[in-house]
Amino acid sequence: MINEYRAELDRLRAVSGSRRESVLREAFKDLLKRWGRANDLQFIAEHDILTRQMTRIYIDGALLHGLRVPFGYWEAKDENDDLTAEIDAKFRKGYPRDNIVFTDDVTAVLWQDGTEVMRADMQGDDDSLLNLLTRFFAHERAEIADFNKAVKQFATDLPEILKALRDRIAEKHAASRDFAAAVAAFLQHARDAINPAVSDDDVREMLIQHILTEDIFAKVFNDPDFHRKNNVAAELYKLEDKLFEDRGEKPALLRALDPYYAGIASTAALIQSHSEKQGFLKALYEDFYKAYNRKAADRLGVVYTPGEIVRFMIRSADWLCEKHFGRNLIDKGVEILDPATGTGTFIVELLEHFRGNHDKLRHKYRQELHANEVAILPYYVANLNIEATYQAITGEFAEYENLCLVDTLDNVAALGIYSGHQFEMFGAITDDNIKRIKRQNSRKISVIIGNPPYNAWQENYNQNNANRPYQRVDERIKQTYIKEGTAQNKNSVYDMYTRFVRWASDRLGDEGIVAFVIGRKPIAKAAYDGFRKVAEREFSDIWLMDLGGDVRDNPRLSGTTHNVFGIQTGVMIALLVKRKGKGGAVIRYARRPEMETAADKLAWLGQVSTFGEVATEAIVPDRRHDWLNQATNNWDEFLPLVNPKLGLEAPSSAAKAIFRLTSNGLETGRDEWAYDENLGYLKDKIEWFIGQYNKAIHSGDRRFVKLDRQLNRHFQKRTTLNFNLKAIRHAEFRAFSGRWVYFDEFLNAYHSRLHGFFLDEEYNPTIAYDGMAADYSFTALSVGGLFDKGLTKTGNGRAQGVARYRYTKSGERVDNITDWGLNKFVAHYGKKAGITKDAIFHYVYAVMHDPVYRDKYALNLKREFPRIPFYPDFVKWAAWGETLMAMHIGYEDVEPWAVERVDTPNARRAEGTHPKPILKSLPEQGLVRVDEDTQITGIPREAWDYRLGNRSAIDWVLDQHKEKTPRDPTIREKFNTYRFADYKERMIDLLAKVVRVSVGTVAITEAMKALDRSGWDEGAETK
């Protein structure tokens, strides 16, 4: 790292050589930022501090610790100033002296703990500047060191303390009727206000968060009443008083956290300026919540929105409001709501936006600025933040009465009321929070602005972190986005972003603006076509600012460097304008360069005033309601491979596709249990699992049984299971890696359609393919029977397949290729071409291997089921397909390639031990290192060109033979039976066969590539 800094310093000197002072200053600032980042310090330019003399000073740069604790400062002067005299003057004004660097273009001066420590030459080439910076960054104030220690200790101690608090609450609940009644009353309130699913446990957690943070809030704002006055806090204080009737009890319980609180108290004493307090609150919001409950933090999307984004959105919403409705945000009657307010940043920045217009600001604050938050800690933070900001701007304190503790998505009472729907209200409960919610619901909201929670779709049921369903909003999604969509996997459309857009769109009524930070997914992914179609209809104008950072789409990106939230999914700012009677949205889109860093993206947003100033391109949605990455080619003319919308019962003639049925590969939901190389071991595992499961039904002890959604349903119904030997089948688990599997409706997560292909063990050739949502290019691999969804596993994609035959409900084996498909081929190539269904099957397989097809239709293949063009010379393609299929399905029966085996056994290896597996391929040298003793050579280089997804066929074989530590603890402990040594010989034999298959496959795909295609007309009539 030091070398990197040296290079930076050289660059600095080179720049300074050119004597461009502002450039030198910028470069030095950059250096501080980067060095700071490496030490987890945040650089803030133009940082304001309140001095001891109570004057405000703006310092050129400050480096801050996590909780906004100052670490050090930097002040730059002009070359013409007398630096020493300037430093004196600054200290007289109250500049901090504990760790500060002053620079002009010639000299850098470091002061630490009140004394000048050293000077360095900014332009010379000795190491003095490096030394100075090293000392600057090595500085540590005693109280900060203590505080950092306390923060770390806090995370360690917290679980114990939480347990103690939970126990205390449970005891009290049992022992004190008074306390139990108070909890019940509060629970009722929470159910009415927040959401009906709130439980006793949730109330307990709210109380705990309250207890843990109340002192902090009181200290930062050194006015305990500030917090106490809030209506929800007041209720929780009452509960707390009942919990700790004995005054000494609380300090005793929390004693271990004392250093943390003491650290906060001394830090709080250092934070004087208002903006610093805000910064502190934001950091507390994220840090505390993550330490307290990481899962909840993730589910709720506890992460604050950078100010640059918030301000850009406010300025743009204001501009659009004026443009379309002739009014500004500050104008009376424009009511604004942040439905997921977090630390209240949007409201706070709105107040800043309105600064200078005292009367209107006052009215806005009291009447027309609304905010919702569902979790207690952010709710407190938002309340303090907003009230303190208002006070800082206006000089007067006023309670912020428009903040509601409520689950926005459950608060559906006011949805649609301004477009004629019924207006429902809560019952007779009259406490303050409910009153606030009712008041908000009675208002016409014109602008909904905020950053709804991001929560990655929880595919894995066992993570148990899925968002709960929202009945009304989900119904609305079903009636709109789902109804209009064509996506197969509809579940992903019910995410928090679409829910919030649905809610906001309904809440606005006939007109208004929604300004949200949303993921790129709804805008960019095929599954959201219905969402986009409906948005086109419901809004008149859509403005999209694509901030990129989609690490999953582009692995060259890094979340921390390129994503403005440091996450893996791309980020988009969307401003959606709704105007009465005006649909057919005009869509405008702008994006930041793909490789731009998050810091630069934010800096850019900080300096454009509104969207109106940004160069945008107009998007005209295509037939599929794609907005981004529209494909332009003749794809639509090709024959559909399958019709995924067709139900299982529909007749074959309704398919209008080459194949009648397609199925996903097998998803066991518990691969380590359900697959094994060894039949006997598989049987042992499954019998043990079923035994534990049956026991758990009676005992309730589920420690050893991994339940997925499917099995949980049976568990809830108390269905006992029996081991069924017939369910053990052979399956292609990964490319060229067969295994034994337990194929069973109870123990597999999804397998139903596969029965339509593999009802029994009869040979049924199947083309498996992996295209949609795959991270790598389209792949196809034929198999003779059951196959796994991860056959050619590529990121989010999953293998699907079309088999040659299928089974009807009554168990009859019939053709899976439709007559409709056959007729199309015959109509195109003529009767004389001798087209048969088998030949079509082979032809399809060949086309799927065509490198030109994969490349030209790459975008289509990622979004849709394949379509098949008519190439000239059907017979040649069908023959290619037949050869490929014979090799791929029969890979174990091909003649092994004549590879060479070199064995150099280690004579000193202890008896009974095996050489360590290496399983690494070196394509350039044409060899594979098998283990410490053995390598295989003589593999042709091109064999590695046969790739499936992210690796070559050879590497699939190697990968599947590695010894991996099982993830499931029970498997690890009881059934970790795989040893490479047992399979070494078999693998070497398989490897030589797969080399043969690879060379053969590449020969064919190369021949395809070499075809002269000029004059080809691949279109087909699909009518």
Ligand SMILES: C[S@@+](CC[C@H](N)C(=O)[O-])C[C@H]1O[C@@H](n2cnc3c(N)ncnc32)[C@H](O)[C@@H]1O
């Ligand atoms: C991304 S954060 C908002 C950050 C905020 N703009 C800031 O800068 O602090 C999302 C917030 O929404 C809250 N939230 C999540 N689901 C909610 C819901 N259904 N109703 C209301 N608030 C919700 C979370 O607790 C979280 O604080």
